[in-house]
Amino acid sequence: MPFRGVDYFSVDSLFSEQELLVRQTARRFADERILPLIRDCFRDARFPKELIPEMADLGFFGANLEGYGCAAMSNVEYGLVMQEVERVDSGIRSFVSVQGALVMYPILSFGSDAQKNKWLPALQSGKAIGCFGLTEPDFGSNPAGMRATARRDGDSWVLNGEKTWITNGGISDVALVWARAEEGVLGFLVETGTPGYTTSDIHGKWSMRASVTSSLSFSDCRVKESDRLPLAKGLKAPLSCLSQARYGIGWGVIGAAMDCYETARAYSVLRKQFDDKPIASHQLVQEKLAWMITEITKAQLLALHAGRLKDQKKLDPAHVSMLKRNNTAIALDCARLSRDLLGANGITDEYPVMRHLCNLETVKTYEGTDHIHALVIGERVTGVAAYK
Numbered sequence: 001m002p003f004r005g006v007d008y009f010s011v012d013s014l015f016s017e018q019e020l021l022v023r024q025t026a027r028r029f030a031d032e033r034i035l036p037l038i039r040d041c042f043r044d045a046r047f048p049k050e051l052i053p054e055m056a057d058l059g060f061f062g063a064n065l066e067g068y069g070c071a072a073m074s075n076v077e078y079g080l081v082m083q084e085v086e087r088v089d090s091g092i093r094s095f096v097s098v099q100g101a102l103v104m105y106p107i108l109s110f111g112s113d114a115q116k117n118k119w120l121p122a123l124q125s126g127k128a129i130g131c132f133g134l135t136e137p138d139f140g141s142n143p144a145g146m147r148a149t150a151r152r153d154g155d156s157w158v159l160n161g162e163k164t165w166i167t168n169g170g171i172s173d174v175a176l177v178w179a180r181a182e183e184g185v186l187g188f189l190v191e192t193g194t195p196g197y198t199t200s201d202i203h204g205k206w207s208m209r210a211s212v213t214s215s216l217s218f219s220d221c222r223v224k225e226s227d228r229l230p231l232a233k234g235l236k237a238p239l240s241c242l243s244q245a246r247y248g249i250g251w252g253v254i255g256a257a258m259d260c261y262e263t264a265r266a267y268s269v270l271r272k273q274f275d276d277k278p279i280a281s282h283q284l285v286q287e288k289l290a291w292m293i294t295e296i297t298k299a300q301l302l303a304l305h306a307g308r309l310k311d312q313k314k315l316d317p318a319h320v321s322m323l324k325r326n327n328t329a330i331a332l333d334c335a336r337l338s339r340d341l342l343g344a345n346g347i348t349d350e351y352p353v354m355r356h357l358c359n360l361e362t363v364k365t366y367e368g369t370d371h372i373h374a375l376v377i378g379e380r381v382t383g384v385a386a387y388k
């Protein structure tokens with residue numbers, strides 16, 4: 001059955017024809033191309049690389065960027081694409097987010113013309129895959145402590161250090177790596193195959209199984225000065241990329257929440273217990289559905305308002321923190337409630353709910369944990385930073 005959408009409060013009436021068209025295109029792709037593959041991909045811990053050219057043709061990579069073949073979608077259109085992709089799986093949405101918001105966006109914002117010409121058309125068309133290396137084994141929430149170093153040596157830089165939990169790492173053609181130099185934190189484009197650069201994939205994940213996650217290692221890895229992003233200086237450069245990606249997550253998780261809600265709603269009407277009555281006839285069940293649809297509606301309105309502000313260039317990182325934190329939290333709670341309402345069936349992969357639940361545990365952690373975003377909001381409203 002194609003997905004019909006979840007719209008309790010006529011939120012659809014707030015979208016333009018063009019926005020609805022973009023959503024419909026992404027929805028059809030998600031239903032027809034990702035959905036039939038995803039259960040086996042998750043079981044087999046396989047990222048479906050075969051979907052990359054089709055996602056590229058639909059303009060998913062760097063969708064809200066302009067130039068170099070990018071689709072120049074509005075931020076609301078881009079958000080709706082993220083929502084539809086993540087309605088099927090957070091791992092596939094992660095691929096799209098990393099490629100666009102964490103690799104193409106920084107090259108466009110901080111790169112040289114030569115870097116833009118070399119990488120952006122290739123990344124947009126899916127001919128090249130990128131990854132974003134910020135997290136290290138000992139520095140996740142606090143990237144300011146990073147130990148990876150970049151030492152200038154004539155016309156080149158020598159990179160040393162470890163990055164871990166890097167989405168797309170093992171399948172990337174280029175890694176955007178952040179390292180500490182005398183000048184502060186700098187960003188480098190490191191091509192796969194560069195001597196001294198190796199990757200190893202992380203196995204045993206119960207979450208994001210349809211996404212590749214890797215560690216990156218740099219041992220006297222030499223790159224040219226022309227591979228350094230010339231306009232990226234200091235930690236605010238990678239943090240600005242994270243803000244782009246978090247915005248997409250704020251929309252994406254609504255998709256996962258919608259799928260969990262709709263699965264539970266449909267199941268509760270069909271599943272009968274006690275006197276042959278559907279479980280939907282019980283108040284305790286209805287209360288859970290009512291909670292889910294209310295929170296999804298609030299999340300939809302928050303994302304839409306964030307998108308409109310972003311299109312007006314009025315969205316700031318503290319807004320994005322609230323969007324990412326709230327929408328991820330309610331999506332995870334929807335997944336947990338939905339799993340509960342499906343009873344034993346809820347733990348199998350015949351239904352998408354447990355997969356969403358496992359994936360959303362990662363989404364709660366990456367791109368700034370729930371705690372860290374609470375501290376960003378707390379700092380905004382009190383003026384007091386409480387990270388340390």
Ligand SMILES: Cc1cc2nc3c(=O)[nH]c(=O)nc-3n(C[C@H](O)[C@H](O)[C@H](O)COP(=O)(O)OP(=O)(O)OC[C@H]3O[C@@H](n4cnc5c(N)ncnc54)[C@H](O)[C@@H]3O)c2cc1C
Pocket residue numbers: 098132133134135138139140141142164165166167168207208213362365366367368369370371372386387388
């Ligand atoms: C599947 C997956 C994909 C990822 N992809 C990428 C990627 O592509 N690129 C990349 O660079 N990184 C990536 N990450 C890493 C991710 O961004 C980090 O895991 C995240 O920043 C949290 O860091 P950590 O895991 O080291 O947890 P920690 O920072 O050790 O945090 C552990 C716990 O302590 C809490 N905590 C820490 N500091 C504070 C504080 N001051 N106040 C209150 N609580 C605090 C946290 O909220 C959390 O609950 C990925 C992670 C996963 C799981």
